[in-house]
Amino acid sequence: MDRLRNTYSELLQPKRRKMNCCSRKCELSTLYGLSIVFLGLAILTLAGWEKAYNSIIFNALTLTNTSKGYNMWKKTPIPMYLELYLYNWTNADEVIASNFDIKPNFQECGPYVYEEVHTRVNLKWHENGTLTYQQKRTWQFVPELTNGSLEDEIVNVNVIVATVAYNVRHSSFITKAIVNRFLKVMNESLIVTRSARQLLFEGYNDPLLDFASSLNISIPFNKFGWFYGRNNSETYDGVFNIYTGRTDLDLLGMMDLWNHVPHTNIYEGYCDYVNGTTGEVWPPVKHVQKVAVFSPDICSTVWLSYEQDVSMLEVIGRKYISTNFTLDNGVLYPELACFNYGDPVPTGARNVSACKFGAPAFVTLPHFYLADDEYLQNVSGISPNKSEDEFYMILEPNTGIPMAVKAQMQINILLEPISGISLLNSVKSTFMPVLWFRQTATLTGEYAGLVRLLLNLPHIAIYTGYGVLCLGIVILFIGIYVTLASRRKEETEALISETT
Template sequence: MMIMAGILAVIFPRLIKIVINKEISLNEGSRTFGWWKKPPVTPQMHVYIYNVTNADEFLNNGDKPVLKELGPYVYLEKWEKVNIKFNINSTVTYNVKKTFTFSESLSNGSEEDLVVVPNVPMLSATSQSKHAARFLRLAMASIMDILKIKPFVEVSVGQLLWGYEDPLLKLAKDVVPTDQKLPYEQFGLLYGKNGTGKDNFTIFTGVMDITKYGLLDRWNGKAGLGHWTTTHCDTVMGSDGSIFPPYITKHTVLKIFDKDLCRVLPLVYKQDVVTSGDVPGFRFVPPADVFSSPDRVPSQQCFCPSGPPCAPEGTFNASLCQYDSPVLLSFPHFYLADPTLREAVIGISPPEAEKHQLYIDVQPVMGTTLRAKARIQINLAVSQVRDIKQVASFPDIVFPIIWFEDGIDQLPNDVTSLMRLAIDLPPIARTTISGGLAIIGFFVLIGALACLTRAASRQEKLHLSNPLPIRSVKDENSLKTATQSPPDKKLSGYK
């Protein structure tokens, strides 16, 4: 039994891994599949907008932009995987359906609030024309004069997020060739994202290889974005942030893919955490140099195919994924970025990790996300173009527009209860069974030793109670004589 206990202690972890692998793999009809298809959570998106309060003074007098952070404007989300199709290579293809519902009770303001923000379509067009022929820039200035297009627009929060008619986009729809037209008719930072997305995702189910569980195999049928100069930078193989391969350690580098990030974002271990339901986990955050310039981190050169100059320290140039609009991504309040970016404007408080750092808490054994806050800021890199009078006084500046906090605070109680059971039960069972077998083996050994001791004692008593008789010399001689054969009579007579 003790030997069995030792063997069990060795093979039990392997048995538990086999069970976990089977249970978390995506199989149609399983509980895990149901949670993955329609997550039993209600994520919240918090939106913060930088309202420009001195647009005229900035344009006419060269004053620093004065910004007032408005929000949060809170949206409740529902996520669902639709158009699901299992493939023969242990992958599954699907589309993501996200529904956003504004929550006035949780928000600090209304969707009808008016805000003044940079005119993204216009400033994108003028920045792109910086290196074009001069007559094209002059023509653009005349068109903007006729259409009364200005560098800043006043729109509602709802319009800024979900779309409004822009005269420049409307003009482009009529004059730009069909194969070069933008895929939308309105401008909005989240335009087209409320509903079923058009992108096809193909991820590994984990059935054949658990180490790839939840990782993206293809995005719209491609293994890469097609934007960056190396396979390492261009790959789409990352998680969507909800599930990861199991058996995560503190040395694991988690990878998240989001097409709006225009890259796979690495995450590294930061600290141990305990989430709702007393479920332990690891917190992962982006490394401090994730948006560093190639001057500091040479491996980042692949994200700057046209540089130098490259994106400023702490920002990421996502223009190739945003129809060449000069969009720079950063963390909120320019967290981990060059301080001069924040100092170029007035009204943004110093960044704080607790409020502005992106993080994900995961359960390391099963790779399930327990809690997450995806925090990203959208900025516009504006260039001065002297031939376009509307922006002739506009300095080169990274203009912050908006930042988002998207994620979940906790999982439902029924999910955390099962997770807690799955975490606690295997070691308890292993300890109990191994200990039980060891104890039984110990008593069996003691019993066996006791039996051997009693048997030896009985044998000794048997020898002592039946001693061999002591024989005299006379008895020995008599015995010897009795055993000898009598003499042959014939031989005696002859003699």
Template sequence: MASGSKKPIILGALGLLLVVLGAVLVFMVPVIIKQQVEKNVRIDPSSGFAYEMWRDLPVPFFMSMYVFELMNPEEFRSGMKPRLQERGPYVYRERKQKTNITFTENGTVSFLEERTFHFDPEKSVGSEDDYVVVPNLLVMVSSMMAKNSFALRIGLNIAFNIFKQDAFMNRTVKEVLWGYNDPFLNFVNNLMPGLLPFKDKFGLFADFNNSNTGVFLVNTGVEDISKVQMIDTWNGLKEVNFWNSEQANMVNGTAGQMWPPFRTPSEPLEFYSPDACRSMKLVYEKKESFRGIPTFRYTAPNYLFANGSDYPPNEGFCPCTASGVMNVSSCRFNAPLFLSFPHFYNADPLFAEAVDGLHPSEKLHSLFLDLHPLTGIPMNCSIKMQLSLYVMGIDGIKQTGAIKPVLLPILWFEESGYIDGPVYTTYYNTLIVLPVILDYLQYILIALGLCLILVAAVLPFAKQKLENNLQDAGEISQEDQLSEDAKLLEDPDFNPPLT
């Protein structure tokens, strides 16, 4: 067989091979991607960088504190509306590291998550040494606890005078957040044992720094990837006892850092928050992207802090006030503390109207979490919450004066973090670039294979046509030569050479 006749066969065979290979990739790419995702997101020391990221979060994570300073304490004491001024943010670099990691034979792993905070002056607006006027929680809370006991009110009045305690205090931001020494605290602990968990030092976040969030037992996903990160127990409990219904007390979802992969918009993100003492849900809002990585954006549903009348499933978290705030006193030592979004965003307007200086804004005060749906790993998040104290004048306690009942914002905080640095590069190349390359490669192979098959099919006809054209051209040339010779013979002046 001539070598020229082999070319179409070789090209056709090569083209068919490429088409078959591309077709195989069409079916194999989803399988490859699925296997790659499952390998990387399960909690397994051999799973690579995802395990390292889960164990010791190496990406930037910050806690930004905004303190509400009371600008008119004496007017407020006399019964006027409180006027607040937001100070901050005071930004802290937050580190979360899992310790006491113990794998069990039933496909679960237990751990403690240690957290530490370090002040970041460059990102902050102000110094930890800034002085702010804020409510004295020791006075306010103990006064509220004593409002139904005449004897207790008398005792507190005497103690307030002896220890020179007022309903308001002027302290540094560092003292307000992380604690200050106060002998009155020991007196309160002796007078009302168990009222406060603090000894010698009191601060809103005094028990946060160098602490942990309890013992989580979660599914590793090694046996069933759809259950990875899902909580089995928290501190040995499948439900807590802070609330008034079984549904409200259930420990559901994950620990709030990762979720099972292959998410769909219809699936909410559920997690248990030890600080809020309850499980919460975020719901899908829209498609987003983070530095080239496709994400789903999740936000808090309107019913998250709704009361039982507006959203019956929340009845278990009551007693409730108007919608938009959550009474967390049952898990905060019966102190009249409430959780909401900053500036009472998305709450009943009466809360913000009762205080001067609040400006609720969706842009500034709503929370979001951008999740890569394929892997269940957050790319970017901003979680915002406000802590408020219910205050009022208590008869017989002059420090509280004629304060009208009001939910007074104390501070709000934002926990934020995003994938960055080597973690982002590894994540992007492994779980984004590689699948895209494979996805394009399958179609490139099919297209190239079809082109080769087409060339192989057309090549014999093109060759035959070329040969026909050359043959036709040769015949025409011969006829032209004969015609030219005849013309010369007919020419009377033509003298043929003699041989």
């Protein structure tokens, strides 16, 4: 019986050894194969992550029918608000009676807040990597965010009278006599009292508008209101042509043409050209010290300068702010002298009369912030403040995605003595503030999460690459260890077999 057991054991032993040998080879082949695969993947990941990341960024940001950047640009994806402040001229009668020996005093009313949505329409794609479109802006009144009511009565300068007088200031004596006579017959005044609703979007009638057209003063509206005819209009802002970034990501969002030409035909030289972006789409700005924003509201470009890096929603952005360069007209920076349209004015104001249908309109920052002291010396009730009046944008440097925007400007009407126009014979040259506006938008948590994911892709790729590399090395060492252990075991078994 014992012999049978031994014989049976001997018969089974070679087979068991053969099976173990085959299993060990399979194990080693698998280990070395996995090691090669993981090491190869790690090398490909670490060597190619930058190219892959750049491709992801390019495809995400460029404006194409399917890109994420396009979907965010075509219609405003985040809440945007327009805050409007109207200046109430509190001592108008006294100032006029004193022939402007008394300073005009102003009381700020508002804000009257509207939710704003931008929609791009009538899109046309071009082979040269540009896109033509029109912009429809929609405003919806938000009473719960408003201080006051749209029925608030506001007293301020009569813009229509000021516009007609400004346009005939260099005309013949006969023309000015006709205008002066009409103003008297129609009982026009230098001041006007209207509700906030009328002054902003609703507008109001004035027979002087029809008379202006007979003098070849082109005011294409039958009512006056600062935003009259703009709500839901696809044509008011003009026709834009911008670079999609397809040919060069550094050109993404940059203006090429406005109303089919590369200039505005208002200013001289460089100042007349369409520059910068419209503010919604930007190229990467990580090495940019000044950014340019083209605004159809003022038919020109303003520049913001880098101030500092800031953190918002765990994303680092570059903050660009308004400086005394932003609205200079050559007084401080000679290269901006081409913005002098018409008679020169102190620094800090830009003449936009040709952009505002001939009205003597000048834009400044709110409360004459960063403007020459002369503007403030001629009025009272207004005080500038950096934190309140600063125009700024915060842009994520690697993608150019706007994280926060506070775009704001003030509109002022120039009153100056004009011989032959009795309403203006005795006025003192004064820039009368009429309103200022603030447009705000802030990146939401949802979109900030997408930005963080986009920015973290290189770290994810590197960590993944090194993780896979480590795994491949560990598996390789396991394979080497198993191989050496197997050889040692075989040598030991062989030595035992020789000894016995």
